[in-house]
Amino acid sequence: MIVRMQQGADTEAARSVAEHLRSRGFEVHLIASSGAPVIGVNGRQIPEDLGPTLCSLPGVADVLDSPRPYRLAAREARPSGTVVQVGNVRIGGPEPVIIAGPCTVESREQMLRAAEAVRAAGAVMLRGGAFKPRTSPYSFQGLGEEGLRLLAEAGAATGMPVVSEVMEPDQVELVAEYADVLQIGSRNMANFPLLKRVARVNRPVLLKRGFAATIEEWLLSAEYILAGGNDRVILCERGIRSFDPSTRFTLDLNAVPLIRQLSHLPIIVDPSHGTGRRDLVASMALAGIAAGAHGLIIEAVPDPDDALCDGPQSITPDTLASIAARARAIHSALTPELAVTA
Amino acid sequence: MIVRMQQGADTEAARSVAEHLRSRGFEVHLIASSGAPVIGVNGRQIPEDLGPTLCSLPGVADVLDSPRPYRLAAREARPSGTVVQVGNVRIGGPEPVIIAGPCTVESREQMLRAAEAVRAAGAVMLRGGAFKPRTSPYSFQGLGEEGLRLLAEAGAATGMPVVSEVMEPDQVELVAEYADVLQIGSRNMANFPLLKRVARVNRPVLLKRGFAATIEEWLLSAEYILAGGNDRVILCERGIRSFDPSTRFTLDLNAVPLIRQLSHLPIIVDPSHGTGRRDLVASMALAGIAAGAHGLIIEAVPDPDDALCDGPQSITPDTLASIAARARAIHSALTPELAVTA
Amino acid sequence: MIVRMQQGADTEAARSVAEHLRSRGFEVHLIASSGAPVIGVNGRQIPEDLGPTLCSLPGVADVLDSPRPYRLAAREARPSGTVVQVGNVRIGGPEPVIIAGPCTVESREQMLRAAEAVRAAGAVMLRGGAFKPRTSPYSFQGLGEEGLRLLAEAGAATGMPVVSEVMEPDQVELVAEYADVLQIGSRNMANFPLLKRVARVNRPVLLKRGFAATIEEWLLSAEYILAGGNDRVILCERGIRSFDPSTRFTLDLNAVPLIRQLSHLPIIVDPSHGTGRRDLVASMALAGIAAGAHGLIIEAVPDPDDALCDGPQSITPDTLASIAARARAIHSALTPELAVTA
Amino acid sequence: MIVRMQQGADTEAARSVAEHLRSRGFEVHLIASSGAPVIGVNGRQIPEDLGPTLCSLPGVADVLDSPRPYRLAAREARPSGTVVQVGNVRIGGPEPVIIAGPCTVESREQMLRAAEAVRAAGAVMLRGGAFKPRTSPYSFQGLGEEGLRLLAEAGAATGMPVVSEVMEPDQVELVAEYADVLQIGSRNMANFPLLKRVARVNRPVLLKRGFAATIEEWLLSAEYILAGGNDRVILCERGIRSFDPSTRFTLDLNAVPLIRQLSHLPIIVDPSHGTGRRDLVASMALAGIAAGAHGLIIEAVPDPDDALCDGPQSITPDTLASIAARARAIHSALTPELAVTA
Structure with a gap:
């Protein structure tokens, strides 16, 4: 699962999302990015309530989950295609x-x-x-x-x-x-x-x-x-x-x-x-x-x-x-x- | 190298070609065929005079040589293509x-x-x-x-x-x-x-x-x-x-x-x-x-x-x-x- | 799943096992064999009671199931190894x-x-x-x-x-x-x-x-x-x-x-x-x-x-x-x- | 072909070897090295006299030629093996x-x-x-x-x-x-x-x-x-x-x-x-x-x-x-x- 922060979200917001995830037992990686921060979440079955909960946290843009190991590159991330x-x-x-x-x-x-x-x-x-x-x-x-x-x-x-x-x-x-x-x-x-x-x-x-x-x-x-x-x-x-x-x-x-x-x-x-x-x-x-x-x-x-x-x-x-x-x-x-x- | 006999050439003619080749030291295979007989020749460098000599023997239709191991299937055998x-x-x-x-x-x-x-x-x-x-x-x-x-x-x-x-x-x-x-x-x-x-x-x-x-x-x-x-x-x-x-x-x-x-x-x-x-x-x-x-x-x-x-x-x-x-x-x-x- | 009949079981016994399987909706193949007959069963989830039921039918030697598509060749079919x-x-x-x-x-x-x-x-x-x-x-x-x-x-x-x-x-x-x-x-x-x-x-x-x-x-x-x-x-x-x-x-x-x-x-x-x-x-x-x-x-x-x-x-x-x-x-x-x- | 210079050979010597090679029409690469300089020579058939000539130039340790594209890694470069x-x-x-x-x-x-x-x-x-x-x-x-x-x-x-x-x-x-x-x-x-x-x-x-x-x-x-x-x-x-x-x-x-x-x-x-x-x-x-x-x-x-x-x-x-x-x-x-x- 990955969490994308909003453009302009401060690092404090990202840290706070990461903290929330860690407190629930997930392994978290802040992915270095020149745009908005991206947080990768690994290693466990995702409970159903997690997506909605994360989306309600300050600064979160969206949450993507996928049956495939790539997410941002997946067709679902931009169904109309990239030019x-x-x-x-x-x-x-x-x-x-x-x-x-x-x-x-x-x-x-x-x-x-x-x-x-x-x-x-x-x-x-x-x-x-x-x-x-x-x-x-x-x-x-x-x-x-x-x-x-x-x-x-x-x-x-x-x-x-x-x-x-x-x-x-x-x-x-x-x-x-x-x-x-x-x-x-x-x-x-x-x-x-x-x-x-x-x-x-x-x-x-x-x-x-x-x-x-x-x-x-x-x-x-x-x-x-x-x-x-x-x-x-x-x-x-x-x-x-x-x-x-x-x-x-x-x-x-x-x-x-x-x-x-x-x-x-x-x-x-x-x-x-x-x-x-x-x-x-x-x-x-x-x-x-x-x-x-x-x-x-x-x-x-x-x-x-x-x-x-x-x-x-x-x-x-x-x-x-x-x-x-x-x-x-x-x-x-x-x-x-x-x-x-x- | 392969030698194709003419349609209707008798087996005697094919045998005689094969005999000629063996007498010059080549290994020869008569290839079972429902059409005209085909003779495969193996295993040695081909001298330059061999092709013309073979073509002059009775019943020989043509002689094909190729740098590739297949001959009848090669483009050169029928340049216009097969329909x-x-x-x-x-x-x-x-x-x-x-x-x-x-x-x-x-x-x-x-x-x-x-x-x-x-x-x-x-x-x-x-x-x-x-x-x-x-x-x-x-x-x-x-x-x-x-x-x-x-x-x-x-x-x-x-x-x-x-x-x-x-x-x-x-x-x-x-x-x-x-x-x-x-x-x-x-x-x-x-x-x-x-x-x-x-x-x-x-x-x-x-x-x-x-x-x-x-x-x-x-x-x-x-x-x-x-x-x-x-x-x-x-x-x-x-x-x-x-x-x-x-x-x-x-x-x-x-x-x-x-x-x-x-x-x-x-x-x-x-x-x-x-x-x-x-x-x-x-x-x-x-x-x-x-x-x-x-x-x-x-x-x-x-x-x-x-x-x-x-x-x-x-x-x-x-x-x-x-x-x-x-x-x-x-x-x-x-x-x-x-x-x-x- | 496969069913092996006993050595010496008559073909009537095998046919009767096959009939039982077909009546429960399975596809059945009698496998030509010089030894005892073998019956291959395909195409559906196997219910738990099937194995025991089959083993109780006359002439059945044993019933093998396997997560793998081969059965007689699987190690489980002869754990001690074949010489x-x-x-x-x-x-x-x-x-x-x-x-x-x-x-x-x-x-x-x-x-x-x-x-x-x-x-x-x-x-x-x-x-x-x-x-x-x-x-x-x-x-x-x-x-x-x-x-x-x-x-x-x-x-x-x-x-x-x-x-x-x-x-x-x-x-x-x-x-x-x-x-x-x-x-x-x-x-x-x-x-x-x-x-x-x-x-x-x-x-x-x-x-x-x-x-x-x-x-x-x-x-x-x-x-x-x-x-x-x-x-x-x-x-x-x-x-x-x-x-x-x-x-x-x-x-x-x-x-x-x-x-x-x-x-x-x-x-x-x-x-x-x-x-x-x-x-x-x-x-x-x-x-x-x-x-x-x-x-x-x-x-x-x-x-x-x-x-x-x-x-x-x-x-x-x-x-x-x-x-x-x-x-x-x-x-x-x-x-x-x-x-x-x- | 490659030319290895002696340990301690000055860069002037290497340059002079390279010059000789270029004057005979070869493409030459000086290979950056922390040890003695190595000169790679490409792109043409090597005449028989070239090896001996090069070996006689000041500072040249040896000249290796090989039918294979690698030379220093080839067995011939150190037949007894590397420990x-x-x-x-x-x-x-x-x-x-x-x-x-x-x-x-x-x-x-x-x-x-x-x-x-x-x-x-x-x-x-x-x-x-x-x-x-x-x-x-x-x-x-x-x-x-x-x-x-x-x-x-x-x-x-x-x-x-x-x-x-x-x-x-x-x-x-x-x-x-x-x-x-x-x-x-x-x-x-x-x-x-x-x-x-x-x-x-x-x-x-x-x-x-x-x-x-x-x-x-x-x-x-x-x-x-x-x-x-x-x-x-x-x-x-x-x-x-x-x-x-x-x-x-x-x-x-x-x-x-x-x-x-x-x-x-x-x-x-x-x-x-x-x-x-x-x-x-x-x-x-x-x-x-x-x-x-x-x-x-x-x-x-x-x-x-x-x-x-x-x-x-x-x-x-x-x-x-x-x-x-x-x-x-x-x-x-x-x-x-x-x-x-x-």
Whole structure:
């Protein structure tokens, strides 16, 4: 069970609610938050009178209970769905959005050319890695702050907000200076200190699914960010690890309708990392839209074969333009939304 | 490498080719086939002159070599793709097809009502299990031949060909008497004696992917049927086993564009068994079509909650009709086919 | 729930029990069995008085209920454990047993040499495949009946019972003529017609775990054999499919203590197929014994590098002898059995 | 390829080597290290003369090349194996070691009692979590520094070094103040900033395998620590994610002989998290030793059922003592080491 205090409630009020709960034998956690305080209550069957009693205490906004371990991320917490606004891009709204760009920022000219090309092909947000999580210590680890600067410049030049990955708590403020959206990569989905830190900055977070995370674990990671005071979370399915060596990862599109049922957060799909093969990107991107995704994040550059990193999964602007056109047509075919009567 | 003899070539000619190969040190297998003989050659590097030499021998139709272990199932063996015709239904052609019906044949009235309902909702072929592979020996194992009779009757009454599962070599002739298409279930994908037997009857085969089979193993199972003389094979993705308990299986749509690249055989998708949850069927069915599937096989019955078996994954005819309409619209959005330029 | 009739109870008595159950609204299955009849009861909450009532009916031996879907295979059905006797080899008794031999029977001389070598190294039973389940139709499929004959001859010459795989129902009688134990391979664990057929012959069955089967599914496959009248089932863990390409399969030793808790059937371990790498066989064999396995089945031949099939996982007789000696020492270190007090 | 500079080589020498490499067209990375500089060389076929040329340059200690992506962690880099010394405990030496204690530090009394109990049962190092990675933000997150203080106190009182988890780069110095060994948890195996930071402190690191990490990825994570200047790394297998719901994780003992072949680093096994079930801990612990592990890390407390966290997998001191005695006996049975001749 969780108790949310009203915006502006003083800490005294929260402490008093916590005290009441403890006196009745509950374990209580005050959750650090940049917004109104949130109190998590654990470890026992909840008596029926507890909810009403708590709601009558000073400063309490509401009390949520759920059969599931996540609460703020659950669909019931906002049945109408969340739209995350980034500049004039709306993720979770009626139109699917396309985020595109290179895997990694390599140079000023590369970024500008890529930004213009993906913009012309239909992208509305620009991606590019400056801090790269690389399996080998001997691989190129990204340009760091210089990469962020080049990414932001290319975004500004083409009128697109930008998204870039943040890998450790101490980088959060730096990345937030340049990026409009902070990306948490698959390997960091369960990096809880990092989740707590991004919860405290005023930036939307693109939270990729861990490649061996269950849907429930993923939503609990989102819950860390929501409970910490940042409710602008975008979920991104990017492939799970499976037994077939044909593809680097197995893009799990079942996650799309599952997340739409279980959570109010928008969900997008990454067919580039999700397959690791450029020849599968278009089909899986369109399948993602048909499954109900709110958008796509795709690696696309003018000259995929020249990329230093992950070239094998990058597509050309022409392919991106084809995807964008077909994605719109498929999305129209889904409207009005299918009422599942059985 | 494999050598295909001409239709009508006598066995003497095939023996003579085999003799030539053995004399040069190759291991040779004459593959039992109801059509023209096929000779499999194994175990050594192939010298460059061998192909031309073989082609000049009497009765040889062609010689195929491939970097992959399957040859007859490979895209190169029939670049234009295979269309499997069943009655007036064409699987693998320009229109996606819908196969629907109950999980299991339970009674005459149930089958007739279900057949009429799915026909009206857009299905063109009828499914229904008479021999059921059940994990527990104490579960209902199907009506057997009586079930086949009821299925065939319902198909005839509604003008639809029918598909039903065959579980063991000795059942093949019996099921082939009643069913227009023989289904090999997921648990039998690597039941090689069964594959060899269905290769010898004049019926198309719907070959489901084993739930832990790689794409290559699946195509090798198809190869057993093709090499045995039956080239009317329809592949069906039906979900793989993964780590997430949210769904019974993880429908692997990556298989759809992969199969379309690697093989000429048509590929359809089963979102019912692939997820095990009726609330995911519509989204995953449409995603399958967007990924490039040639059709869908879906469990649908008038009263899903009354089904003896697998009711939780059966949808209503209304939902089926919605899927059919949207599938057509999505399919149009994919035409002309996306040229992947990178 | 299941009802077992007394040995010698006439079918009239069983029918009368079934009638009683049906009259109270239960679904009833008479399970074909070569021993005493067994009645499976499904589909409803069991009232408390039912057990005692049934036990008082003529011919009823006992009534088993279980929270688990398998019953005859459950530990509770025979708390002291099952010992399967094959010739003078006892599997499931106090001493771990070693079964060894080549993957595939290739020739008379190969079999005799291999049998003598593994016998000298400590094996007490001989393995060798005559019918081989091969992923590719172009691979060597085994010598068939000739292979069985050679295997039986080598077993007789060295005083060891022999085990060989059976792949389809119609082969069961043939294999049973030559082999002392019938092996069901991993790909056939859920081949239910085959399970039903081996249930009806007077031969112990070595049931390998499907490489993507849960423990529960495995025990349900054993249940098919037990319910069919054959209670001499030996379980064999042989590796599951996982995501790491280092090994062909991931030998799952957790299965060993789990099976010992859940079932009374003996459990052995196959480190050869379970890893696919000869350099891991010795360590994993010993780990299997330490985990509590009743024995090992290992591919070993005098000249592993000359084998036509699966040579990369075959070990030499010297390595086998080392394993045998250490296995005995490890087994002693486990006695008396560890009482898990918490 | 990597180039290691001599201890004490000045940075000028390293720069000059790097310059030489760049002038020949290689991409070069100077790897931050607290010891002697290390230079990683990427991206091209290595000409035969390069190694000898580099070795002749001033300050170069040696040049390592490898068919594998990790080099410092590879067995070839130290064929005799690494022994990590912690106080008077030697991990990787001839005797297997046992590390035990509670999952989480809860109170002073709990820690002292647990430390005494596990010490008496045969443990030589004490474990206990102060910073806990918890899937849910509402779960108890550990006592933090107070927990570290209590752990260190209990270790000192019983004469055992202590190991505790570190979750983020900024905690490294704090945890290193109290703990003798820093643990990197499964969810942080690919937290590269954290790996880089622990590489720079003078403390051994216990690196758990990510639950969906391949053996190669795991060794590359170790490589981050070694390349950063800390060569006291202990690997710990703790279970992978699989499809069977019987256990929380599937302890992968195949990793033990694989790591012993591929790397010189010591490897221990965690049967507590690796199974999540106390009734499997003893069997899997002993199997780990038989597979060749250098030690065990086990959750054990006087009153497992009272634990706030992970009680279901904690064993009693009595069970621990049984494991310790049997582990010694099994280890003796393995000596001298098995020479795998085939």
